[in-house]
Amino acid sequence: MVVFAAQGDARRSMALLWRGTDPEPVRPGPRPALSVDAIVDTAIEVADAEGMAALSMRAVGERLGRTAMALYTYVPSKSELVDLMYDRAFTELGEPYDLSEGWRAAVTAWAWDLWAFFVRHPWVLQVSQARPVLGPHEYTFLENLVTIVRETGLPASRLRRLVSTLVHFVRGSAQTASDTRRAPDATGMSDDEWWYARSAELETVAPDFAQRFPALTEMESHGAFELDDESVPYLEQEAREAFTYGLEVLLDGVDARLRT
Amino acid sequence: MVVFAAQGDARRSMALLWRGTDPEPVRPGPRPALSVDAIVDTAIEVADAEGMAALSMRAVGERLGRTAMALYTYVPSKSELVDLMYDRAFTELGEPYDLSEGWRAAVTAWAWDLWAFFVRHPWVLQVSQARPVLGPHEYTFLENLVTIVRETGLPASRLRRLVSTLVHFVRGSAQTASDTRRAPDATGMSDDEWWYARSAELETVAPDFAQRFPALTEMESHGAFELDDESVPYLEQEAREAFTYGLEVLLDGVDARLRT
């Protein structure tokens, strides 16, 4: 299920997100063996490896040699932990883009980086966008995109819509791609096994498929994609091709509108 | 978390999805008071009203005046129930589109219908696309789209990518829009309250925001959207505008490529 972000106490939440690097003052009590950073990093490891569904306070604690409850000393709740994970992950997209080849090349590079990021960290796609986390690294990531697209010279209102369109398109595409990649592990069944069982069943249960869905049948039976690389599963390459195509169409559309 | 679809036994799963309307033969044992349809409909009501997170076997059972375990007589598991909900919801998108105004008008109508569908049934966005449910109504919905876009005359391989691009774009946009709409209820805080608390905190925690994120600051401070309709929240109208714009850009791109 979608994990709602930014629900907690605004002051504590923002302080954690924007906390600087200066060390905590020494205080009475046992010296902390953990840290917010260690917890967030470990939680990201768990979520990367086993998915958001397997991310539990117990699992993170265990990986750190502590109980689940020990984490609550550092982090107010699981929901805040997810916020911190989210913003921390965006650190990977912190570098600005080269604009010397023009905005189009830079947007393309940005889009692929974001796509790869989502596939690397599929759980990020499950953090709701409704109440943005508002952390420094997500802002940096957005700043990078805005810096690119303002080169088009579009007015601010158009720019906002373009930014949102780009982010949504990449999000949507990456969601399928990352689900595809995770499916064999998550379900314990390979793509082939799965497809074989289902399609055999489909034929017995809907023998009139080709008559009921003629356009779909025709589309699916032509122009199958050719594998360049045997090691990457078919479905993933298909997703990648579709992403390439969609991105080009989108940018062609932006170009076409700039010229009129 | 993403609910993985189509995990169960293929035979039983497909039989449930494609089951016809012919009544069950009369068998010994107490007459069933429930039915798969009643359970699926009730589950959709729960998910629509309270979100996927609140969808539990207990909740559905209770609404039907039964225990959670009673549902297992009709449905093998929660995951299969979600598959059935998913395909059943797509019944709403079963009507073919009018092609007399050309493919572009039809795609636009299709996209808005899908967008509205996702906003009406936000939980649909949480069903993984990796292992498609393969039910009759989702196929009908896809058949409708393919029937429209094949009017462009593009070859099958392009068609597949275009279909995927369109679905992803709508999915991505609708996700933000539906999260936005659900946020106040889900978090018990209005958009205004939330934004007020966070932005005040942001100023104290990052006083140098405008220097750190100049492009973003400039974009956000210009060309704010004007509300046409006071009753629809600002964020939702913004999402709608961005969707309109993105869809037009995308279709302009398709057009531009058709002409060369």
Add this chain to the structure above:
DNA sequence: CTCATCTCTTTACGGCATAAAGATACAGGG
């Protein structure tokens, strides 16, 4: 040494999906 404060563990609660066992209802066969 005392005390206040902090870390971390233990225990407990109410929620979840669902396995297992049993109570009850009913059609068909005698």
Add this chain to the structure above:
DNA sequence: CCCTGTATCTTTATGCCGTAAAGAGATGAG
């Protein structure tokens, strides 16, 4: 008519989850 096999539905129990509450033990300041 009862008997039997099959079906529905409930009860109970198991092992997960987030996290509240209470307390054990460590440590710096006085």
